[in-house]
Amino acid sequence: MIIRSALLLGQVAADRQEDFDRHMREFVVAKIRQYPRIRDVTLRKTHASDDGAPEIYMQFDLMFDSLADMDAALASPVRDAVRAEIIAGMGDFQGRTVHVVSQALG
Numbered sequence: 001m002i003i004r005s006a007l008l009l010g011q012v013a014a015d016r017q018e019d020f021d022r023h024m025r026e027f028v029v030a031k032i033r034q035y036p037r038i039r040d041v042t043l044r045k046t047h048a049s050d051d052g053a054p055e056i057y058m059q060f061d062l063m064f065d066s067l068a069d070m071d072a073a074l075a076s077p078v079r080d081a082v083r084a085e086i087i088a089g090m091g092d093f094q095g096r097t098v099h100v101v102s103q104a105l106g
Contacts, residue, residue: 008095012094039069040062
């Protein structure tokens with residue numbers, strides 16, 4: 001299995017977190033599930049981290065059966081439309097997003 005993780009490095013103001021989190025959970029996850037060939041998507045919000053760890057506010061994990069499936073999803077018109085909608089809803093997030101692709105070994 002291939003996992004493409006999107007890590008939101010930064011923060012959301014305390015008074016905006018509830019609305020931002022709900023938007024990510026209810027709207028963005030539903031949109032990502034429309035990607036062709038995606039197996040699943042999981043959203044996680046950081047509860048605690050070690051001293052000195054990067055400030056990860058939230059993480060999306062997109063699961064695919066293969067790199068070819070991931071590449072097809074990322075090249076699809078569905079992904080382009082969804083990406084524009086995600087970016088439009090990121091106004092309360094202060095930081096940057098990075099992506100990591102990993103392979104499940106177990």
